[in-house]
Amino acid sequence: xxxxxxxxxxxxxxxxxxxxxxxxxxxxxxxxxxxxxxxxxxxxxxxxxxxxxxxxxxxxxxxxxxxxxxxxxxxxxxxxxxxxxxxxxxxxxxxxxxxxxxxxxxxxxxxxxxxxxxxxxxxxxxxxxxxxxxxxxxxxxxxxxxxxxxxxxxxxxxxxxxxxxxxxxxxxxxxxxxxxxxxxxxxxxxxxxxxxxxxxxxxxxxxxxxxxxxxxxxxxxxxxxxxxxxxxxxxxxxxxxxxxxxxxxxxxxxxxxxxxxxxxxxxxxxxxxxxxxxxxxxxxxxxxxxxxxxxxxxxxxxxxxxxxxxxxxxxxxxxxxxxxxxxxxxxxxxxxxxxxxxxxxxxxxxxxxxxxxxxxxxxxxxxxxxxxxxxxxxxxxxxxxxxxxxxxxxxxxxxxxxxxxxxxxxxxxxxxxxxxxxxxxxxxxxxxxxxxxxxxxxxxxxxxxxxxxxxxxxxxxxxxxxxxxxxxxxxxxxxxxxxxxxxxxxxxxxxxxxxxxxxxxxxx
Amino acid sequence: xxxxxxxxxxxxxxxxxxxxxxxxxxxxxxxxxxxxxxxxxxxxxxxxxxxxxxxxxxxxxxxxxxxxxxxxxxxxxxxxxxxxxxxxxxxxxxxxxxxxxxxxxxxxxxxxxxxxxxxxxxxxxxxxxxxxxxxxxxxxxxx
Numbered sequence: 066x067x068x069x070x071x072x073x074x075x076x077x078x079x080x081x082x083x084x085x086x087x088x089x090x091x092x093x094x095x096x097x098x099x100x101x102x103x104x105x106x107x108x109x110x111x112x113x114x115x116x117x118x119x120x121x122x123x124x125x126x127x128x129x130x131x132x133x134x135x136x137x138x139x140x141x142x143x144x145x146x147x148x149x150x151x152x153x154x155x156x157x158x159x160x161x162x163x164x165x166x167x168x169x170x171x172x173x174x175x176x177x178x179x180x181x182x183x184x185x186x187x188x189x190x191x192x193x194x195x196x197x198x199x200x201x202x203x204x205x206x207x208x209x210x211x212x213x214x215x216x217x218x219x220x221x222x223x224x225x226x227x228x229x230x231x232x233x234x235x236x237x238x239x240x241x242x243x244x245x246x247x248x249x250x251x252x253x254x255x256x257x258x259x260x261x262x263x264x265x266x267x268x269x270x271x272x273x274x275x276x277x278x279x280x281x282x283x284x285x286x287x288x289x290x291x292x293x294x295x296x297x298x299x300x301x302x303x304x305x306x307x308x309x310x311x312x313x314x315x316x317x318x319x320x321x322x323x324x325x326x327x328x329x330x331x332x333x334x335x336x337x338x339x340x341x342x343x344x345x346x347x348x349x350x351x352x353x354x355x356x357x358x359x360x361x362x363x364x365x366x367x368x369x370x371x372x373x374x375x376x377x378x379x380x381x382x383x384x385x386x387x388x389x390x391x392x393x394x395x396x397x398x399x400x401x402x403x404x405x406x407x408x409x410x411x412x413x414x415x416x417x418x419x420x421x422x423x424x425x426x427x428x429x430x431x432x433x434x435x436x437x438x439x440x441x442x443x444x445x446x447x448x449x450x451x452x453x454x455x456x457x458x459x460x461x462x463x464x465x466x467x468x469x470x471x472x473x474x475x476x477x478x479x480x481x482x483x484x485x486x487x488x489x490x491x492x493x494x495x496x497x498x499x500x501x502x503x504x505x506x507x508x509x510x511x512x513x514x515x516x517x518x519x520x521x522x523x524x525x526x527x528x529x530x531x532x533x534x535x536x537x538x539x540x541x542x543x544x545x546x547x548x549x550x551x552x553x554x555x556x557x558x559x560x561x562x563x564x565x566x567x568x569x570x571x572x573x
Numbered sequence: 574x575x576x577x578x579x580x581x582x583x584x585x586x587x588x589x590x591x592x593x594x595x596x597x598x599x600x601x602x603x604x605x606x607x608x609x610x611x612x613x614x615x616x617x618x619x620x621x622x623x624x625x626x627x628x629x630x631x632x633x634x635x636x637x638x639x640x641x642x643x644x645x646x647x648x649x650x651x652x653x654x655x656x657x658x659x660x661x662x663x664x665x666x667x668x669x670x671x672x673x674x675x676x677x678x679x680x681x682x683x684x685x686x687x688x689x690x691x692x693x694x695x696x697x698x699x700x701x702x703x704x705x706x707x708x709x710x711x712x713x714x715x716x
Contacts, residue, residue, distance in 0.1 A: 256669035
């Protein structure tokens with residue numbers, strides 16, 4: 066069989082010869098110049114048993130018309146590891162079997178394909194030998210797994226759903242600089258979710274007015290206030306001004322309440338040098354926490370994680386930008402993968418969904434993400450979007466942050482869905498309170514403590530939540546006002562990112 | 574002022590029955606209870622005085638409650654709190670901590686400032702109570 070025209074950069078998968086299968090062919094035959102199926106190049110190995118030290122990726126693949134799913138999976142394995150579009154003899158200068166990723170299992174995605182509104186999709190498992198990855202580098206890991214392969218024409222769409230990171234690789238990462246346990250010990254706050262709020266309006270306040278919002282919210286009962294993701298050093302508020310007024314507010318509130326308080330000072334800036342400069346001032350002023358945005362990039366995040374560890378600083382990550390690639394089910398990267406990478410890269414807080422608020426979040430998906438951030442070991446739970454057992458190798462725990470359109474009247478739902486080790490952030494729900502910011506903060510804190518108290522007493526807070534909150538409101542006018550103001554607010558939209566799961570997915 | 578450290582400080586002071594239910598909850602989770610008191614509730618004073626050892630082997634909330642009452646009697650003018658300690662792998666820390674007694678008057682804290690360069694301030698939080706010597710900080714009630 067003659068090779069197709071190899072001068073063309075794009076070769077339709079259907080035009081790739083289906084024979085001969087050169088995978089088992091002698092070297093001269095296997096490495097003859099030309100284009101052969103990825104399967105035949107050794108990227109499909111259905112009998113492969115992944116090693117404990119392999120990195121495993123689970124892709125959701127939508128193949129182009131007429132492309133065999135195993136070939137599509139092999140192509141993804143190839144393009145995310147050693148392959149190029151044609152045979153290269155220089156593979157023979159390497160122990161190339163080891164460097165090739167191996168697609169070893171393909172399952173049709175339930176509720177896709179003929180008879181549904183979605184083109185047929187497949188879950189493909191691909192194993193990568195540990196030799197392929199540089200120690201302690203999310204950038205290197207990401208450059209392989211979500212590199213060129215996501216623009217590959219043979220697949221209509223591709224999504225990285227989940228990853229199993231081997232213990233051997235995890236141990237090369239610093240992980241969270243502080244972790245949930247030490248954060249709580251430093252704050253001396255136990256047994257309940259922490260409370261926060263984002264200062265609003267997010268843009269336009271002068272430093273002095275901004276500090277007022279922080280002081281009122283902390284004095285009223287919050288543990289943290291937060292800069293928003295797009296607060297940097299704009300004409301209306303220079304970053305130094307923001308830091309100085311914010312720390313005045315934090316310390317005043319701490320003296321007024323006898324509690325440790327914090328404000329996430331956003332140090333996101335245009336260069337690492339500028340970020341370090343801002344973080345150094347935060348440290349000098351006695352802040353316990355600094356904040357960065359996801360858009361600064363994986364390497365910058367790891368650098369800030371090292372800085373935070375060295376300086377005993379909590380590191381808060383706002384996931385600005387993630388929805389551009391995490392939200393659509395067919396293409397992109399699942400947020401659970403980003404969450405895992407951020408636990409490795411080393412952040413102490415990460416925004417991870419509210420379930421009940423204004424932003425995207427299916428309860429089962431959120432559960433899988435929270436577990437991946439907080440648990441020492443997560444078991445395969447297809448109904449939570451977790452495709453693998455994952456031993457976290459004693460990497461410290463990340464505190465998830467629930468923020469966006471939540472209010473005191475949802476406290477029983479938040480506590481039930483999200484548990485104790487979470488920061489609940491009520492921005493509008495604090496600052497928009499009819500009696501003022503302090504009252505808004507107090508309403509949230511009373512609602513939280515009353516719900517935790519009732520849950521610990523064995524009450525069914527999921528069903529009795531509204532009564533519990535109403536009873537707590539009898540000794541707290543701000544809570545009564547909050548419940549009245551926001552009683553009808555809920556966001557009932559269908560989630561776009563849900564798990565696709567049947568009890569036993571099999572390839573028919 | 575009202576010191577708002579601890580899990581339930583924004584609620585009205587817990588009754589003994591409410592305290593007992595929290596103790597039962599902690600014991601049901603396998604946590605060890607301990608009692609601590611202080612006359613210096615500075616937010617960074619993490620080492621309050623221990624009332625005996627943490628009760629690793631006490632399965633009975635009633636017994637812990639008797640300890641709480643004994644500590645209250647010995648230190649009527651101090652803050653007293655109960656901690657629940659979880660020795661499970663991955664935690665090995667306090668999981669619940671709440672105040673079960675506070676002094677009749679809570680004088681609170683002052684904020685001291687020291688001007689530094691570039692408009693910076695060095696802040697110190699100082700309890701008014703510690704202006705008096707240890708043991709005589711809440712003289713109207715302490716014995």
